[in-house]
Amino acid sequence: MDSLQQAIIEHTLTCLRRAENKLGKQFPDPAIRFTQRGKIAGSARxxxxxxxxxxxxxxxxxxxxxxxxxxxxxxxxLTFACYGKVRPHGPEWQKMMTEVFNVPARTTHSFDISSVSGRTFLYRCQCREHQLTVRRHNKILRQQAIYHCMQCHQPLTPVTGNASQRN
Incomplete structure (x- = not known):
């Protein structure tokens, strides 16, 4: 584990202790892992x-x-611990963000994700070209899905000589 990951663990636990003080409740320390992949910055289980x-x-x-x-x-x-199962970014979570952590309740990040974007495959419809992820490309190959253009509603077809690339 590098020093940056150690700093994140310590900051997570510091934030948890602050939240415990504000909420007047104690919570167990969460397991903290650095295994999230893809375009997602983090996830809570x-x-x-x-x-x-x-x-x-x-x-x-x-x-x-x-x-x-x-x-x-x-x-x-903490929202799950205090309120049970609620909408992931609903009013309870928003309140936790703004009142407990004093952080704007944004639901998505705006990081540059070019370094974690996977291969894509080129497809066409009647009106334009589309870049499909490996997952969608494989579903088409296995005949498990047909994807349509949101504009012209035509099915997407692979471009011949379809070489994968990075976004």
Whole structure:
């Protein structure tokens, strides 16, 4: 584990202690892992009381993780502990973000995700070209899905000589 990951663990626990003081309740320390993949900065797993952070996006955006991602994910766990199962970014979560952590209740990050974007495959419809993810491309190949253009509503077809690329 590197020093940045250690700093995130310590900050998560510091935020948890602050939240405990504000809420007048105690909570167990969550399991903290650096196993989140893809374009997601972090995720909270309520049943296992766990937070997963994306190590690639963390390395590229350490200040934003400290300021926004840590409270965001911790707010999910605390909202679940205080209110049970509610909408993921509903009023209870928003209140936790603004009143407990004093952080704007934004639901998504605005990080550059080019380093974590996977391969894409080129498809066409009648009106334009589309970049499909590996998952969607494979579903088409396995005949498990047909995707349509949102504009012209025609089915998407692969471009011949379809070489994968990075976004």
């Amino acid at each position: 309520m049943q296992s009381w766990e937070i997963r952070y994306n190590p690639v996006l963390l390395a590229e955006n350490p200040q934003a993780f400290l300021a926004e991602v840590v409270p965001h994910e911790l707010a999910h766990l």
